[in-house]
Amino acid sequence: MSDPLLKAVEDALDALERVLLGKRQQLRLALTCLLSQGHLLIEDLPGMGKTTLAHGLARVLGLEDHRVQFTSDMLPADIIGVSVFEPSNSEFRFHAGPIFCQLLLADEINRTTPKTQSALLEAMEEGQVTVDGHTYRLPKPFFVIATQNPATQYGTFPLPESQLDRFLMRISLGYPAPEVERALLMGGDTRSELQRLPRCLTPNELVDVQVRCSGIHTSSSVIDYLQRLVQFTRDSDLFSYGVSPRGALALLRCARTWAWLEGRAHLVPEDIQQVLEPVIGHRIRSAEDIGSHAGDRLVNELLAKVDVLG
Amino acid sequence: MKQISRAAVIWQLAAFAAVVIPHLSWLPFWLIGLCLATPAARLMIHGGRWSLPHWSLKLLLILLVAAGLLVTFSRETGMKATVALLVAGLALKLVEIYHRRDALVLLYVSLFVCATGFLFHQSIGMAIYALLSVVVVIAALNSIFQDPQRTDLLRPLKRSVRLVALSFPLMLVLFVLFPRIGPLWSVPMNQQSAVSGLSDTLAPGDISQLTKSDQLAFRVSFDGRVPEPAQRYWRSLVYTEFDGRTWRIPPGYERWHAEEEGLTVQGATVDYEVIYEPSNRNWLVALDQPLAAPQGMRIGPGHTLMITRGADRRLNYRLRSALEYQLQSRLSERERAVYLQLPPEGNLRSRERAGQWWEEAYGNPERFVDRVLDQFSRTFTYTLRPPALANDPIDGFLFDTQQGFCGHYAGALAFLLRSVGVPARVVGGYQGGEWNPYEQYLTVRQYDAHAWTEYWIEGRGWVRVDPTAAVSPERIVESSDRVFAGDPAFLSDAPLARLRFARSGWLVDVRRQLEALNFNWHRWVLNYQGQQMQFLGRLMGNVSMEKMIVALLVPFALVMSVMAWTQLRGRRSSAKSPLERKLSTLLEKLERLGLPRLPNETLQAYSLRVGKACPVLRDPMSRLASCDEAVRYAEDDAQKSDLLAVIHECHRVLRSVQAIDFEERA
Numbered sequence: 001m002s003d004p005l006l007k008a009v010e011d012a013l014d015a016l017e018r019v020l021l022g023k024r025q026q027l028r029l030a031l032t033c034l035l036s037q038g039h040l041l042i043e044d045l046p047g048m049g050k051t052t053l054a055h056g057l058a059r060v061l062g063l064e065d066h067r068v069q070f071t072s073d074m075l076p077a078d079i080i081g082v083s084v085f086e087p088s089n090s091e092f093r094f095h096a097g098p099i100f101c102q103l104l105l106a107d108e109i110n111r112t113t114p115k116t117q118s119a120l121l122e123a124m125e126e127g128q129v130t131v132d133g134h135t136y137r138l139p140k141p142f143f144v145i146a147t148q149n150p151a152t153q154y155g156t157f158p159l160p161e162s163q164l165d166r167f168l169m170r171i172s173l174g175y176p177a178p179e180v181e182r183a184l185l186m187g188g189d190t191r192s193e194l195q196r197l198p199r200c201l202t203p204n205e206l207v208d209v210q211v212r213c214s215g216i217h218t219s220s221s222v223i224d225y226l227q228r229l230v231q232f233t234r235d236s237d238l239f240s241y242g243v244s245p246r247g248a249l250a251l252l253r254c255a256r257t258w259a260w261l262e263g264r265a266h267l268v269p270e271d272i273q274q275v276l277e278p279v280i281g282h283r284i285r286s287a288e289d290i291g292s293h294a295g296d297r298l299v300n301e302l303l304a305k306v307d308v309l310g
Numbered sequence: 311m312k313q314i315s316r317a318a319v320i321w322q323l324a325a326f327a328a329v330v331i332p333h334l335s336w337l338p339f340w341l342i343g344l345c346l347a348t349p350a351a352r353l354m355i356h357g358g359r360w361s362l363p364h365w366s367l368k369l370l371l372i373l374l375v376a377a378g379l380l381v382t383f384s385r386e387t388g389m390k391a392t393v394a395l396l397v398a399g400l401a402l403k404l405v406e407i408y409h410r411r412d413a414l415v416l417l418y419v420s421l422f423v424c425a426t427g428f429l430f431h432q433s434i435g436m437a438i439y440a441l442l443s444v445v446v447v448i449a450a451l452n453s454i455f456q457d458p459q460r461t462d463l464l465r466p467l468k469r470s471v472r473l474v475a476l477s478f479p480l481m482l483v484l485f486v487l488f489p490r491i492g493p494l495w496s497v498p499m500n501q502q503s504a505v506s507g508l509s510d511t512l513a514p515g516d517i518s519q520l521t522k523s524d525q526l527a528f529r530v531s532f533d534g535r536v537p538e539p540a541q542r543y544w545r546s547l548v549y550t551e552f553d554g555r556t557w558r559i560p561p562g563y564e565r566w567h568a569e570e571e572g573l574t575v576q577g578a579t580v581d582y583e584v585i586y587e588p589s590n591r592n593w594l595v596a597l598d599q600p601l602a603a604p605q606g607m608r609i610g611p612g613h614t615l616m617i618t619r620g621a622d623r624r625l626n627y628r629l630r631s632a633l634e635y636q637l638q639s640r641l642s643e644r645e646r647a648v649y650l651q652l653p654p655e656g657n658l659r660s661r662e663r664a665g666q667w668w669e670e671a672y673g674n675p676e677r678f679v680d681r682v683l684d685q686f687s688r689t690f691t692y693t694l695r696p697p698a699l700a701n702d703p704i705d706g707f708l709f710d711t712q713q714g715f716c717g718h719y720a721g722a723l724a725f726l727l728r729s730v731g732v733p734a735r736v737v738g739g740y741q742g743g744e745w746n747p748y749e750q751y752l753t754v755r756q757y758d759a760h761a762w763t764e765y766w767i768e769g770r771g772w773v774r775v776d777p778t779a780a781v782s783p784e785r786i787v788e789s790s791d792r793v794f795a796g797d798p799a800f801l802s803d804a805p806l807a808r809l810r811f812a813r814s815g816w817l818v819d820v821r822r823q824l825e826a827l828n829f830n831w832h833r834w835v836l837n838y839q840g841q842q843m844q845f846l847g848r849l850m851g852n853v854s855m856e857k858m859i860v861a862l863l864v865p866f867a868l869v870m871s872v873m874a875w876t877q878l879r880g881r882r883s884s885a886k887s888p889l890e891r892k893l894s895t896l897l898e899k900l901e902r903l904g905l906p907r908l909p910n911e912t913l914q915a916y917s918l919r920v921g922k923a924c925p926v927l928r929d930p931m932s933r934l935a936s937c938d939e940a941v942r943y944a945e946d947d948a949q950k951s952d953l954l955a956v957i958h959e960c961h962r963v964l965r966s967v968q969a970i971d972f973e974e975r976a
Binding site for chain 1: 910911912913939942
């Protein structure tokens with residue numbers, strides 16, 4: 001690897017794999033998402049390593065992170081912060097909430113009410129929060145890694161589409177393979193391992209990576225393929241609605257980052273195929289069952305129907 | 311209202327120019343001025359510098375043009391006036407194009423004007439020019455329908471060329487098969503004036519005028535044996551009346567029917583086909599002597615071939631002639647009187663000398679003729695520019711100047727024969743011609759015009775005698791262009807034509823090839839009407855209505871289906887480059903071998919799978935995938951040649967691989 005940045009990212013991946021065994025693909029996707037300046041949604045059952053992944057990412061990327069455990073009685077002020085009257089100088093002072101950090105880990109985001117979920121909206125899209133008419137800028141970079149339990153579980157408030165759309169990617173980790181799980185069971189304490197994770201990238205380098213990713217050569221053939229994919233979701237009867245232009249842009253952004261991670265200077269259809277499911281899985285709905293999040297099945301259908309070469 | 315783009319305007323002007331140019335040679339000068347002014351006006355209007363003309367101005371223009379046409383063509387109604395009207399209309403239309411519809415009218419009329427060019431010229435050059443004009447007009451039509459956002463000057467031309475090329479086969483089929491219907495009406499053509507040729511009088515020196523012209527008289531192709539140059543006497547008309555100076559055809563002679571003009575064939579006959587250029591005379595040509603006249607023609611007095619209506623168009627007829635014959639063994643009293651007619655006085659010296667010779671010949675006409683010819687060959691010279699003859703021209707010629715051209719000799723001999731009581735006449739026509747070895751035909755031009763004598767002997771009929779042969783035998787054996795090549799008077803009206811008479815070498819070859827081409831053009835294209843039935847008969851046995859319809863419809867359906875197919879195919883793969891198409895065929899081949907590429911499979915993934923199924927393909931396929939990636943996604947055009955090479959390599963390897971290899975390993 002000639003590019004020191006790419007080397008650093010590869011190191012980060014290797015380090016992360018030490019705490020999340022056998023999940024290289026998911027780790028890569030998660031990194032891709034953050035390197036593309038997007039927010040990440042991790043959806044899985046409890047105990048699958050979602051929080052570990054989020055913490056690990058914060059450490060290797062050298063980001064200041066806060067963790068918020070979302071509960072059903074939480075209010076927006078609990079995240080954003082609150083203005084408190086100070087009798088000493090007779091004025092209100094803003095006490096910043098946990099959102100003021102570089103990486104917010106929103107644990108179990110669908111356990112809280114839509115009101116609180118929406119409080120994240122502005123922060124995620126604009127990188128700022130507004131309290132009592134005052135706008136406060138959030139630090140840069142600002143990432144949200146949210147975890148959520150599958151919607152079928154009790155005590156969940158499904159994220160509204162607008163909120164879902166703010167997440168660049170949604171990934172799930174899944175059960176580990178038996179031999180990996182065995183290694184996990186036999187191995188040491190992952191929590192202490194997490195503490196020992198090296199810091200591989202500085203926030204400045206993170207910005208550099210993003211610049212490089214956006215410079216990936218994108219041929220019209222690739223754009224054609226991307227458009228065919230997007231158009232298919234809009235035209236086909238399988239989907240109740242198609243991918244929005246924002247979704248298409250997200251797809252392109254992630255695919256470029258993926259290509260950069262692969263050490264390539266140009267985009268190929270494989271890059272799109274790799275990031276397709278995480279990027280659009282949560283943005284599409286099946287026409288048959290509008291309530292379900294059967295994104296992966298639909299995406300497979302989509303991949304099988306759209307010709308790469310046109 | 312559809313906006314007309316700049317490109318469309320330019321194309322319209324080009325189309326206008328293209329169709330008007332062939333007519334410039336005869337259009338009146340004011341009309342040429344109009345044809346120059348209106349395109350300029352159109353440009354000014356399009357550029358926004360002038361506004362569209364007011365209706366009063368247009369009305370004025372129309373009235374002026376109408377008056378101009380009336381004045382210019384008041385004396386001649388017909389083709390020229392009609393075409394001039396069309397051209398004027400076209401020119402005026404240029405300044406009032408508001409809508410797309412107006413432009414369409416302009417261009418449709420342009421196509422019509424383009425066709426009228428053939429009324430004046432029918433050469434190959436004109437045909438090629440008309441085809442190019444059609445391409446330009448179609449391009450103009452095309453440019454009207456261009457997307458106004460994306461106008462282009464050259465794209466309509468490309469499309470037009472393609473369209474015309476596509477319609478070419480259909481055009482050929484229609485040309486060959488479409489039934490020729492005679493004209494439903496005829497328009498008088500004003501082209502009589504320019505045609506030169508033999509006239510109905512023969513004064514000394516007339517024929518030498520003709521030698522100044524290299525204009526084509528007729529062409530002949532023979533079915534079998536080709537007669538020797540010395541036998542190629544093409545008789546056209548017979549002069550019987552002599553007034554002391556000029557030989558002429560007496561009034562009413564054309565309507566004569568010889569009372570008993572029996573022809574007995576004594577030797578071989580020759581079959582041939584004549585393509586006779588328009589002459590506007592009733593006399594055609596026939597090789598001495600024609601047996602029977604084709605339909606619409608008759609053998610007239612003096613055994614000449616005549617057409618019932620004037621030969622104002624190119625004629626194509628077949629004849630059979632006898633080279634050895636006996637013509638009219640008996641002469642009626644009236645005929646004898648006609649063929650012995652002489653002016654009562656004048657040319658006394660000649661009459662006297664004829665009497666002497668007659669006595670020397672013991673009253674035998676043949677010996678008499680021999681005596682005269684002997685005299686001719688001894689002291690006479692053959693020249694294109696004989697000195698002028700005053701009164702008693704026969705005397706002057708025989709005793710003083712002793713220089714003359716074929717007309718002098720033929721006339722003098724006939725005079726001498728008549729004066730001693732032998733019926734004689736002067737025959738006008740052509741002698742010789744140039745043989746074209748490439749297409750096996752004879753070209754006879756105006757400078758081959760000739761005159762000779764016929765005299766009548768009891769029991770033998772008319773005997774041809776050519777006194778020119780006695781004076782200048784080479785004129786008969788060789789073609790006239792060789793004989794006169796050194797004479798400045800020869801072809802003096804066509805100075806450039808002399809260039810064509812190089813003795814040998816490539817120039818002659820090129821000229822003959824060109825003439826052969828022209829001959830075929832006349833025979834097969836311009837005169838196809840006459841050949842059609844014969845040609846079709848040879849092509850498909852007996853010609854019936856049903857066959858014709860099928861033969862017309864089948865190629866039409868064929869061409870249409872080919873076009874439809876290319877259209878559909880084009881829609882499928884129009885965006886594909888040749889490289890893409892080659893790649894597609896490779897993938898199709900692999901699919902047939904049982905290894906179809908899945909839609910979501912990139913070439914990288916596919917090449918891995920193919921490599922597993924068939925190890926020989928592993929290496930070329932993986933190189934193919936990486937080259938394709940470089941070309942398609944990294945857009946590195948430098949690798950295109952590599953990609954092409956590797957595609958060819960894959961094809962090559964594939965050919966050596968059997969389908970079984972796949973099945974076993976897949």
